[in-house]
Amino acid sequence: MAVSLRNGLCVPGLFEVGLERSEKTVGSLEVLAWKNEFKGRQVVIRRQSGCDGWSPKGHSNPPIHASTCISRAMRWWEKSTNPNITEIKSARQLVDTLLNAGDKLVIVDFYSPGCGGCRALHPKMCQLAESNPNALFLKVNYEEHKSMCQSLHIHVLPFFRFYRGAHGHVCSFSCTTATIKKFKDALAKYGTDSCSLGPAKGLEESELLSLASNRDIDFIYPMRPSRAGDLALSGTVC
Known part of the structure; x- marks a missing residue:
């Protein structure tokens, strides 16, 4: 299922989200804990009681402490050994990779660790990357690069x-495991051998300007003194 980034997340109650409850006594403390996974992290919420009857002023219940821990096994989005899959770390890297791709097909995969559709689709993306070694698969973590994604008008996940x-830019769309045929059709259409004139175009100029105007991103445009000179010196790339 695709996830819209325009809507917020509402959690009405702890037990309504399938939290696992456990109880134990540590010394004079009674520890009640709930565990669940959220955005690739294990969330642990603990309530402690028995501290000599103490509680904060104005509160009848003992305080609740929340902590998070990240397990390496939960990082599904990092489980890939394909050499043609690259995790994008900055706007500059995204722009440069697109410009230096030559005539190769480049697929930019926008995802989030907390997106169920992204997680379900990840193994299929790895398989498609392996069967299409001449294509470049760039992965952009929305949670880590939210400001950049917003400048590029990414409003739904997973998005390609x-x-x-x-x-x-030849096409863009959102798809899930149920609509993976859309992705395969685009891969077949734009992944065939071809010959193009001039260097790789990459992002649109309006997108480059949007990135440059975003104060949360370390990106400067124009990147070179004269891109027109590159175009004048370019030849045929086949």
């Missing part, structure tokens, strides 16, 4: 953008 050589 396809780029090819001098044509630049």
Whole structure:
């Protein structure tokens, strides 16, 4: 299921989200804990009582302490050994990778660790990357690069953008495991051998300007003194 980023998340009650409850006594403390996974993290909420009857002023119940711990096994989005899959760490890396891709098909995968649809689709993406070694798969973690994604108008996850050589952005869409045929059709259409004139186009100029105007992103545009000079010196790339 695709996840819209325009809507918030409402959790009406602890037990309504399937939390696992456990109780134990540590010394004079009675510890009541709930555990659940949220956005790839194990969330632990503890309530402690028995502290000589003490409680904060104005509160009839003991305080609740929340803590989180991240397990390496839970990082499903890092489980990939394909050499043509790259995790994007900055706006500059995204822009440069697209510009240096030549005539290769580049697929940008926008995802979130807390997106169920993204997680379900991840193994299939790894398989498709392995069966299409000439294509580049770039992964962008929405949680880590939220400001950049907003500048690129990403409003739903998982979301994919396809780029090819001098044509630049050729298509974009959201899909899930149920609609994976949409992705495979785009891969077949834009992944075939072709010949393009000029260097890779990458992002649109309006997107580059949007990134440059975002104060939360360390990105400067124009990146080179004269891009027109590159175009004038470019030849045919096949």
